[in-house]
Structure formats: C-alpha cells, structure tokens
Amino acid sequence: MNKLVATADEAVSDIPSGSTVMLGGFGLCGIPENLIDALVRRGIGGLHTISNNMGVDGFGMGRMLEAGMIASHIGSYVGENKLLEEKVIRGELNLTLVPQGTLAERIRAGGAGIPGFYSPAGVGTLVAEGKETHEFDGRLYLLERGLTADFALIKAWRGDTAGNLVYRKTARNFNPMMATAARVTIAEVEELVEPGVIDPDHVITPGIYVQRILQGARYEKRIERRMVRSA
Amino acid sequence: MTTLPKAAGQKADKQWETEKRERIVKRIARELRDGYYVNLGIGMPTMIASHVPPGMEVVLQSENGMLGVGPYPLEGEEDPDLINAGKETVSELAGTSFFSSADSFAMIRGGHINLSILGAMEVDEEGNLANWMIPGKMVKGMGGAMDLVASARRVIVAMEHTTREGQPKILKKCSLPITGLKVVDTIATEMAWIRVSPEGLVLEEIAPDVTVEEVQRATQAHLIVSGALTQMRS
Numbered sequence: 001m002n003k004l005v006a007t008a009d010e011a012v013s014d015i016p017s018g019s020t021v022m023l024g025g026f027g028l029c030g031i032p033e034n035l036i037d038a039l040v041r042r043g044i045g046g047l048h049t050i051s052n053n054m055g056v057d058g059f060g061m062g063r064m065l066e067a068g069m070i071a072s073h074i075g076s077y078v079g080e081n082k083l084l085e086e087k088v089i090r091g092e093l094n095l096t097l098v099p100q101g102t103l104a105e106r107i108r109a110g111g112a113g114i115p116g117f118y119s120p121a122g123v124g125t126l127v128a129e130g131k132e133t134h135e136f137d138g139r140l141y142l143l144e145r146g147l148t149a150d151f152a153l154i155k156a157w158r159g160d161t162a163g164n165l166v167y168r169k170t171a172r173n174f175n176p177m178m179a180t181a182a183r184v185t186i187a188e189v190e191e192l193v194e195p196g197v198i199d200p201d202h203v204i205t206p207g208i209y210v211q212r213i214l215q216g217a218r219y220e221k222r223i224e225r226r227m228v229r230s231a
Numbered sequence: 232m233t234t235l236p237k238a239a240g241q242k243a244d245k246q247w248e249t250e251k252r253e254r255i256v257k258r259i260a261r262e263l264r265d266g267y268y269v270n271l272g273i274g275m276p277t278m279i280a281s282h283v284p285p286g287m288e289v290v291l292q293s294e295n296g297m298l299g300v301g302p303y304p305l306e307g308e309e310d311p312d313l314i315n316a317g318k319e320t321v322s323e324l325a326g327t328s329f330f331s332s333a334d335s336f337a338m339i340r341g342g343h344i345n346l347s348i349l350g351a352m353e354v355d356e357e358g359n360l361a362n363w364m365i366p367g368k369m370v371k372g373m374g375g376a377m378d379l380v381a382s383a384r385r386v387i388v389a390m391e392h393t394t395r396e397g398q399p400k401i402l403k404k405c406s407l408p409i410t411g412l413k414v415v416d417t418i419a420t421e422m423a424w425i426r427v428s429p430e431g432l433v434l435e436e437i438a439p440d441v442t443v444e445e446v447q448r449a450t451q452a453h454l455i456v457s458g459a460l461t462q463m464r465s
Contacts, residue, residue, distance in 0.1 A: 026295040026332065027318040029311065052332070079371030080318075088370050095370065100294065101336025101378030108333040119340065121378040124412030126364075157312075169329055170295050171312040176331045204331075221311035224318040229303040 003213045004161045004192070008038035011186045011212050015151055017044040018071075022107065022147075022178040023051040023061060024154040027080070027224050030171030031060045032188050034216040035153040040067050050074045050107070050149060052100060052174055054081045059222055065093075074147070076100035080224070099127060102144050104177060109146035111180025111209075119144050152182030155216075156205065159189035160196075163210030164203045172204065179209040188216040251421035254438065255389050257282055257465035259348055259419050262387065263289050270294065270339070270379055272349030273317040275389050279348060290326075292344060294375040296335045299327035316375065336375070340382045347383030349376060351390050351415075353405045356452040358415040358427035360388060361407035373410060380411035392420035392449050399451040401425070401432070422446050424463050431455050436463035 005011045012035060015021065021039075025031030036055075040063050047070050054075060055061035064070055065083055072094035078084050087093040098106070099121040109117055118141035122128055132143040154175040157168035165187055167175060179185045187205075192215040252275050260282035263269065270292045271277050280302070283289050291300040293315045300315055301322035309320040338344065353361040360380060363373040380386050393399055401418060418425040423446050424436035434454040437446055439462055447454050 027314065029295070029314050029318070075372065077372035077374040085370045089367070097370075097372045099373055099377035100332065100375035101340055104332035104336050105340075119378075120381040121340070122373075123381065124359075125377065125410065126408050127373075127377065167329075169310065169312040169323075170293070170297050170314055172329055173296050173332045177333050223309060223311050223320060224314070225320065226309055227303040227319040227321075228306040228309060231305055 001207075002161050003163045003207070003210060005212050005214045008034040008188065008214060008217065009041060011035060011188075011214050012038045012042055012153075015039065015042070015044065018046040018048075019150040020048040020050065022149040022152040022182055023049060024152070024173065024175035024178050025060070026052055026170065026173035028055065028060050028222050030155050030167070030173050030175055031055070032153040032155040033060070033219060033221075034188050034214070035186060036060060036064060039153070040064055040069070043067070045069050046071045048072045050147060052076050052103065054078045054084050056080045056224065057083055059220075072096070074098055074103070076103050097127075104174060106144055106147040107174065107177040107181045110148040111177060112146075115146050116143050117146070118142065147181060149178075149182040150184065152178040152185040154179050154185060154187050156187055156189045158191045158193060158198060159187055159210070159213050160193050160198055160207075161213065162195045163187065163207030163213050164195070164198055165189070165205035165210065166198055166202055167204055176205050179205045184211045185209055186212040186214075188214050190216060190219060251391060252278065254421050254463075254465050255419050258424060258463055259387055259389055260284065261464070262346065263287060264345070265289075267345040268292055268298070268343060269346045269348070270344050270383065272347070272376070272389075274350050276348040276350060277315075277317060292335070292338070293321075294332070294335050294339065294379070296330050296332055297327065298330075299324045301327070336378050339375070339378055342382055342384060344379070344383045346385050346387065347379045348387045348389055349379065351388045351400070353400050353402055353407055354388050354390075354415055354418055355402045355405045356427075356432050357404075358413045359405050359409045360386075360411050360415050361405040361409045363410050364408045366408065376410050380414040385416045386411075386414050388415050388418045390418070390420060392422040392446075399449060402451045403453075422449060425454065428455075433457050434460060436461050438463045
C-alpha cells in the first residue's frame with residue numbers, strides 16, 4: 001500500500017475552508033513545517049485548529065494566524081504569540097484553553113473511540129465551568145470529551161511508504177495521538193524509507209493511522225530558546 | 232537617609248533579586264530525596280536542577296515527553312528536537328527516555344511524580360494557587376500546570392513573597408482565576424517557608440534577615456507561627 005504523495009501542496013489540496021485540523025508539535029518542536037506552509041499557500045479560511053501551541057509570530061502556526069485562516073483554536077499555551085492574544089482580546093478568534101494533559105488525553109481518547117473520560121485537572125477552576133463532575137473515592141473529577149478532527153497534520157522523523165512512523169526525541173509530543181484522531185492523517189517526515197527498513201519493534205505510529213505521507217522539502221527546525229552551558 | 236546614585240541602586244536591586252532566587256531555590260533543593268522523580272516549572276524552579284545534593288539521584292521529568300533531563304547542551308550541540316517544557320535546548324543523560332504527551336501526562340495524572348515545583352502569582356490560605364491568567368490582560372494559557380498541581384504527590388510553590396510593587400501574594404483568598412483547588416503543600420519565598428495545613432498557613436521557618444512581624448506584614452493571610460519555628464536554611 002503506497003501512501004506517498006509528492007509534495008506538501010498536493011497533500012493538503014483537498015482540505016476545505018471550515019475544516020477542523022489538528023497540528024502536531026510542542027512549541028516549534030516537531031511541527032509539520034512543510035504542511036503548514038502549504039496550507040498558508042492554499043489560502044483557505046475559517047479553520048478550527050487543535051494544537052498545543054500556536055507557533056510564534058512569523059513562524060509555524062503563527063503564519064496561519066497572520067494569514068487570517070483560523071476561526072477558532074483549542075490549545076493549552078499560546079503565550080509566545082502576541083497577535084493571538086490581541087485577536088482573542090478583540091474577540092476575533094475563539095480560543096479554548098485546555099490543561100495540557102487533558103488536551104493530550106482528549107485527543108488520545110478521540111482516536112481510541114472513547115467519547116468521554118474523567119480527569120482531576122481543573123476541578124474548581126474556570127476550566128470546570130459547564131462540565132459535569134463526578135466523585136470517585138471522595139475526589140471530584142471533570143467529565144472531558146474525546147476530540148477528533150477532519151485532518152491531522154503531523155511530523156515524524158522517519159516514515160515508510162506504508163505510513164509507519166518513528167519520532168525523534170521530544171519532537172514526538174502530540175504527533176502520535178493526533179495521528180489516531182483524524183479522518184485523514186497527513187504525515188511529513190525528514191527521512192522517507194521503503195517498508196522493511198524500520199524495525200517493526202521500533203514503530204511508534206503504525207501505518208493504519210496514516211493516510212498520506214511525504215518527505216518534507218526543507219526543514220528550518222527553528223529553536224525557540226537556545227540555551228548552552230560552558231564546557 | 233543616604234540615597235545611592237541611581238546606577239548603584241539598580242545594581243544593588245539586581246544583586247538582591249539574584250540572592251532572593253538563590254535562597255528560595257537552595258531551600259527547596261533540601262526537600263529532594265534520592266530516587267525522586269521531579270517536575271520543575273518554568274523560570275526559578277528550573278534553577279533547582281543545579282542544586283541537587285552531590286551523590287543524590289533525582290530524575291527530572293519534562294511534560295513535553297522526557298524523563299532524565301540533562302543540563303543545557305554545550306555550544307554546537309544544541310538539538311531542535313531536544314527541548315524542555317520551557318522550550319529551552321537541553322541534553323540527554325544515560326537512562327533518558329522519550330514518550331508522547333499523552334504518556335507524559337498519564338505519568339503525572341497517575342500520581343507517579345514525587346514532587347512538582349512551580350511559580351505562582353498568588354497563593355491563598357486554603358492552598359489554592361493562581362498562576363495562569365489575568366482576566367482582560369494576559370491570555371497565555373495554563374500549559375501543564377493544572378494537570379501537575381492536581382496530581383503530583385507534593386506541590387511546592389517557589390515565588391517572591393510580594394509583588395514588585397510590594398503587595399502581598401499570599402492572600403486570604405486568591406483574586407485571580409485559580410490553577411488548582413487546595414493543591415499547594417508548601418510555599419517557599421525569600422522570607423519564609425510556609426506549610427499549608429487544614430488549620431491555615433503555618434510559618435515553619437523564617438529567613439535570618441526578617442522578623443515574624445515583618446513576614447506577617449508582607450502576608451495578607453494570617454500566619455500560624457509554628458511552636459518549632461526555626462531559621463530558614465539554604
């Protein structure tokens with residue numbers, strides 16, 4: 001089964017305006033750079049995005065924001081993006097902030113066919129507003145819903161044409177769960193290989209979750225906070 | 232009263248800022264135990280990594296999917312795929328492991344983290360904590376803080392005792408939207424070491440350069456002075 005597409009532009013060519021799109025990454029680490037740029041080139045709008053962050057001003061999802069493509073966003077931390085903060089305060093973008101672990105689990109649950117689960121994160125806070133609670137063994141929990149999407153745009157280090165994926169270091173983050181939670185998952189990889197090259201024991205995302213795969217044309221892999229120690 | 236020239240005053244301020252942080256960080260480091268799995272929040276808590284007592288093994292967890300966080304890399308060895316939760320470049324250690332965000336928060340939510348240390352804008356006498364939002368002003372998000380405070384076995388807050396304007400941050404009741412309800416175990420500041428108890432805030436240790444009265448004046452909540460009050464050691 002060959003899931004290979006030639007370019008990022010081809011891979012996103014059928015994503016319509018108004019879609020719900022999950023985008024992998026933590027900060028700028030492990031983001032689908034090539035697919036984001038292709039989406040910006042496609043010039044669609046009204047997207048409902050789900051991603052832990054929103055890039056930074058001028059890079060990653062920050063470019064989608066600047067292009068006015070995003071109508072609503074679900075994430076856990078957007079502090080690196082001044083434009084987003086302004087848009088939210090002006091009421092131009094509907095932002096839903098979700099505790100990071102709850103966000104990760106909602107996506108995992110969505111992909112695993114679990115419509116809801118109970119979490120202790122956010123009990124007694126603004127996050128609890130409007131949510132059902134349940135007490136288990138003397139402790140309160142919030143009912144949280146599984147999340148799914150029309151498309152997931154993810155980034156892996158290595159992948160084969162059958163869609164099996166391996167991630168590298170902390171660039172894994174939200175990518176594996178998002179791969180499971182969308183109707184169409186598009187994976188961009190730094191190194192594309194033939195089936196059989198990746199040790200089956202090392203596959204993190206099995207190919208069943210990936211509908212399209214491409215080799216990213218170029219990677220900037222920008223570092224947000226470069227810190228070094230002296231020798 | 233003599234007034235310092237402005238530049239000298241600023242220098243003294245900066246030195247005091249550093250000293251305050253060092254004091255807080257070193258005091259908290261004394262709570263570490265061999266074999267602990269610890270999550271350090273962004274900012275001042277990150278500094279605790281350099282104060283792990285010699286011979287003690289403490290494994291640092293970073294909620295973006297890493298156990299065994301090493302020091303900042305040497306120049307030229309920075310890797311964009313290897314960052315901590317503050318998005319800073321870090322390094323691996325022998326025994327480091329990587330995992331997804333779902334696995335990372337499963338280990339947090341599952342109560343496997345011994346100690347979570349994080350900063351706060353406000354803490355109150357019930358152990359409520361506020362550190363993620365200022366309505367109408369700051370829209371940043373809670374990141375992993377709500378998950379961490381809800382489920383870590385012990386939560387220590389590391390913060391300066393008052394705001395830059397000298398207003399108390401330890402309150403009767405948090406005025407900002409809270410991050411967690413009754414979650415704080417201990418508050419460490421440059422002035423004091425304060426334990427949250429069902430009866431209220433217990434002043435257990437005070438810094439050598441302040442009196443109990445001064446600590447209370449800088450604190451809006453009532454402090455119960457421990458019968459075993461000692462000097463805060465760092």
